[in-house]
Amino acid sequence: MDARYKSRDIERRSLDVDSLKRSFLEWLVYSVGKDARAATRRDWFHTVALAVRDRVVDRWMDTTRSYYHEDAKRVYYLSLEFLIGRLLTNSLSNLGIMDECRQALDRLGLSMDDVVDSEPDAALGNGGLGRLAACFLDSMASQGLPGYGYGIRYEFGLFEQRFENGWQVEHPEQWLQFGNPWEFARPEVLYPVQFYGRVEEFRDSVGERAYRWVDSERVLAMAYDTPVVGYGGDTINTLRLWSARATSDFNFGHFNEGAYMKAVEQKILSENLSRVLYPNDATEIGKELRFKQEYFFTSASLQDILRRYLQHHTSFDNLPNKAAIQLNDTHPAIGIAELMRLLIDQHGLRWEKAWEITQATFAYTNHTLLPEALEAWPVRMVERILPRHMQIIYEINAKFLTRSKAKAAGDNARLSHLSLIDERGDRRVRMGNLAFLGSHKVNGVSALHTELMKETVFADFHAEFPDRITNKTNGITPRRWLKQANPALSELISSRIGEGWISDLGQIAALKEKADDVVFREEFRRAKRKNKKRLAAYIARQTGEEVQIDSIFDVQVKRMHEYKRQLLNVLHTVALYNEMRDNPTVSWVPVTKIFAGKAAPSYHMAKLIIKLINDVAKVVNHDPSVHDNLKVVYLPNYNVTAAEIIIPAADISEQISTAGMEASGTGNMKLALNGALTIGTLDGANVEIREQVGADNIFIFGLTAEEVNDLRANGGFNPREVIASNPALKRALDMIATGAFSPDDRNRYQPILQALTDGGDHFLVTADFADYCRAQDAAMQLYRDSEEWTRKAIINTASMGWFSSDRTVNEYATEIWDVHPVKPTHDGEGFR
Numbered sequence: 100m101d102a103r104y105k106s107r108d109i110e111r112r113s114l115d116v117d118s119l120k121r122s123f124l125e126w127l128v129y130s131v132g133k134d135a136r137a138a139t140r141r142d143w144f145h146t147v148a149l150a151v152r153d154r155v156v157d158r159w160m161d162t163t164r165s166y167y168h169e170d171a172k173r174v175y176y177l178s179l180e181f182l183i184g185r186l187l188t189n190s191l192s193n194l195g196i197m198d199e200c201r202q203a204l205d206r207l208g209l210s211m212d213d214v215v216d217s218e219p220d221a222a223l224g225n226g227g228l229g230r231l232a233a234c235f236l237d238s239m240a241s242q243g244l245p246g247y248g249y250g251i252r253y254e255f256g257l258f259e260q261r262f263e264n265g266w267q268v269e270h271p272e273q274w275l276q277f278g279n280p281w282e283f284a285r286p287e288v289l290y291p292v293q294f295y296g297r298v299e300e301f302r303d304s305v306g307e308r309a310y311r312w313v314d315s316e317r318v319l320a321m322a323y324d325t326p327v328v329g330y331g332g333d334t335i336n337t338l339r340l341w342s343a344r345a346t347s348d349f350n351f352g353h354f355n356e357g358a359y360m361k362a363v364e365q366k367i368l369s370e371n372l373s374r375v376l377y378p379n380d381a382t383e384i385g386k387e388l389r390f391k392q393e394y395f396f397t398s399a400s401l402q403d404i405l406r407r408y409l410q411h412h413t414s415f416d417n418l419p420n421k422a423a424i425q426l427n428d429t430h431p432a433i434g435i436a437e438l439m440r441l442l443i444d445q446h447g448l449r450w451e452k453a454w455e456i457t458q459a460t461f462a463y464t465n466h467t468l469l470p471e472a473l474e475a476w477p478v479r480m481v482e483r484i485l486p487r488h489m490q491i492i493y494e495i496n497a498k499f500l501t502r503s504k505a506k507a508a509g510d511n512a513r514l515s516h517l518s519l520i521d522e523r524g525d526r527r528v529r530m531g532n533l534a535f536l537g538s539h540k541v542n543g544v545s546a547l548h549t550e551l552m553k554e555t556v557f558a559d560f561h562a563e564f565p566d567r568i569t570n571k572t573n574g575i576t577p578r579r580w581l582k583q584a585n586p587a588l589s590e591l592i593s594s595r596i597g598e599g600w601i602s603d604l605g606q607i608a609a610l611k612e613k614a615d616d617v618v619f620r621e622e623f624r625r626a627k628r629k630n631k632k633r634l635a636a637y638i639a640r641q642t643g644e645e646v647q648i649d650s651i652f653d654v655q656v657k658r659m660h661e662y663k664r665q666l667l668n669v670l671h672t673v674a675l676y677n678e679m680r681d682n683p684t685v686s687w688v689p690v691t692k693i694f695a696g697k698a699a700p701s702y703h704m705a706k707l708i709i710k711l712i713n714d715v716a717k718v719v720n721h722d723p724s725v726h727d728n729l730k731v732v733y734l735p736n737y738n739v740t741a742a743e744i745i746i747p748a749a750d751i752s753e754q755i756s757t758a759g760m761e762a763s764g765t766g767n768m769k770l771a772l773n774g775a776l777t778i779g780t781l782d783g784a785n786v787e788i789r790e791q792v793g794a795d796n797i798f799i800f801g802l803t804a805e806e807v808n809d810l811r812a813n814g815g816f817n818p819r820e821v822i823a824s825n826p827a828l829k830r831a832l833d834m835i836a837t838g839a840f841s842p843d844d845r846n847r848y849q850p851i852l853q854a855l856t857d858g859g860d861h862f863l864v865t866a867d868f869a870d871y872c873r874a875q876d877a878a879m880q881l882y883r884d885s886e887e888w889t890r891k892a893i894i895n896t897a898s899m900g901w902f903s904s905d906r907t908v909n910e911y912a913t914e915i916w917d918v919h920p921v922k923p924t925h926d927g928e929g930f931r
């Protein structure tokens with residue numbers, strides 16, 4: 100090789116400060132096209148990202164080559180959402196060159212923070228489900244597992260939330276506006292995806308009945324690849340996102356204006372498929388475009404998976420030994436019918452063989468029991484958009500129902516629950532049932548959730564297939580959620596127990612004994628204080644509000660949903676406000692209530708609760724009679740980047756959903772890992788958090804899932820009686836009802852009051868109010884004893900080892916996927 104190229108090649112891989120600095124200057128000029136004088140912060144971000152990407156590419160190719168040479172079994176994680184957030188610090192941190200990069204920028208007179216802050220937050224997801232997918236990608240790469248993410252490259256991510264007069268308003272999230280330095284466009288990786296048309300029956304070469312899908316419209320799926328850097332930089336996996344491209348099949352032949360405009364219109368319409376993420380979290384709205392998005396990315400991914408498989412194999416018999424496909428919720432569940440179609444119609448397999456392969460390849464994760472979130476598409480729509488799939492679904496259903504035990508027992512009610520078709524009203528395809536039936540394993544995301552799955556939505560399936568449901572409690576990646584987000588605490592931890600916890604979070608248990616070490620406690624507090632200062636500055640920038648560092652930072656950050664009960668929190672806030680006003684001479688522990696989270700744009704009740712919190716904030720924050728002992732802030736535009744600032748600074752973690760309704764939660768894990776004490780119900784993974792941290796180190800309150808169930812089964816309760824018997828609650832509600840927080844519109848909160856009273860208080864806010872206040876009081880009392888508080892906070896951090904997504908992914912790998920780590924061979928030069 101030409102020596103000049105060779106040395107440049109080595110330079111590209113070198114991780115020392117000088118090489119980085121030289122690379123930055125070269126990239127700035129030759130790729131961004133600016134000189135140092137004219138470069139903006141954003142230019143520098145692109146420069147640094149491209150130079151870092153250089154250091155990843157060889158290892159990425161090595162990884163892919165190793166998988167190929169070993170013909171390793173891969174796992175494909177199909178997800179409509181990947182909430183990855185920013186990638187620069189993530190890549191630098193996982194490559195271990197954070198300090199080197201900082202120094203290189205320093206030598207150029209640049210601030211690392213400014214560069215980092217110029218990166219847009221990639222919000223290709225709504226909340227927990229999308230962030231879980233991102234944590235899993237990190238864990239798979241960090242453990243050398245051959246894992247691929249497949250999803251959609253939305254042009255617009257989750258909307259940007261702003262407040263106008265306290266109301267949420269949505270703005271488009273243009274994360275790609277200035278280009279995305281991390282991705283590689285693959286214009287040659289292109290698959291056709293069909294829609295509409297009809298099915299034709301014919302006889303195949305051996306005279307058997309066969310089908311073909313004809314007269315359909317086609318859209319092309321084009322791949323964009325983003326490298327996923329594992330911790331240590333050894334394994335670099337791939338996140339492949341599909342973007343919709345129009346085919347050139349349109350008839351541009353007629354050059355009259357009408358035809359031309361129509362053709363262009365068509366192009367725009369097809370490319371709408373990857374235009375925007377649906378902003379609903381755990382609620383379905385059943386729009387046709389959404390269904391088409393689901394099929395679009397699923398079909399492209401399956402075609403890609405089969406293409407890769409066929410590079411090594413001629414028969415499909417081995418597919419389940421070479422590919423595991425995980426369905427992240429029912430969003431890609433149409434993949435069951437699609438794989439059947441591809442195997443039968445395109446590759447000529449017989450039904451039985453195709454079904455055996457499909458079931459052995461797919462597994463399905465359920466993330467919610469909320470009935471409104473379980474996807475059920477109208478049969479008429481599925482028939483029109485995917486006529487061949489509808490046929491296949493009918494056939495799967497017919498074969499299954501004929502053989503089911505329920506049929507044998509003549510149990511018609513059970514049979515109708517098992518059916519893939521909901522026959523009540525306009526007929527619908529139950530995607531959960533399809534996913535269940537087409538998978539060899541089905542999992543819930545916390546122990547409680549999995550048990551409830553067996554007892555409720557999938558009770559009849561569980562009776563048919565008692566070995567299929569399994570639990571995989573969620574986890575979070577300690578790299579992003581402790582090492583990167585909380586450098587102060589991470590450095591403290593590493594100084595005492597070494598760095599092993601970063602890739603083996605179980606080791607963090609060694610900190611438990613440090614809870615009794617007075618010096619360590621002092622340092623732990625110092626780290627928390629540093630994070631609280633950082634958050635206070637952020638709050639001041641975002642809202643103009645000054646908050647006290649010494650106050651309890653009481654944090655509820657998550658999507659806005661009635662079942663998550665931000666309303667319960669704000670009612671407690673009003674009650675606390677009243678108590679402080681009534682008792683001005685008491686020496687109160689100052690409290691800062693911090694809220695953040697987006698509401699689905701069409702979810703009026705959720706938006707009204709946001710407005711209520713902002714209205715309460717306005718009154719409380721300007722009332723001199725509480726002497727700044729209480730502040731309320733609602734931070735706008737909660738996203739991964741904001742979470743990285745808020746979570747390390749929290750003292751209290753609010754996990755207060757109505758028991759039985761939050762499948763798992765993962766914010767609960769992030770907050771506890773960062774040393775916040777949880778106030779929570781026995782819901783989702785809170786139950787397991789309590790087991791890990793011990794009942795003395797968590798504030799549990801409220802009805803249990805079983806009690807909620809009994810209460811509802813026995814005709815509910817009378818919220819008016821509960822309200823009448825609790826003066827603090829009554830007073831808070833009366834204030835809201837009479838316009839104490841909305842003098843400009845005294846009736847504004849009628850819908851909320853109505854829901855809590857005549858509406859029957861479905862989420863049991865009033866029922867849990869008294870016990871919630873008790874838990875809050877206990878927390879406030881404990882906070883006065885700062886040594887005891889810190890002790891418990893340390894125990895929380897030290898007890899979270901089990902909630903690493905490395906543990907979760909390992910369980911999937913061994914118990915569902917049967918995939919194993921592959922050690923890539925790096926034969927390149929210049930690696931560290």
Ligand code: H53
Pocket residue numbers: 225226227228229231380381382428466467472544573761762763764765783
């Ligand atoms: O998934 C998280 C859970 C959380 C659950 C959430 C979720 C979505 O974000 C979207 C759709 C859906 O069905 C569920 O609400 O409890 O922690 C990851 O499993």
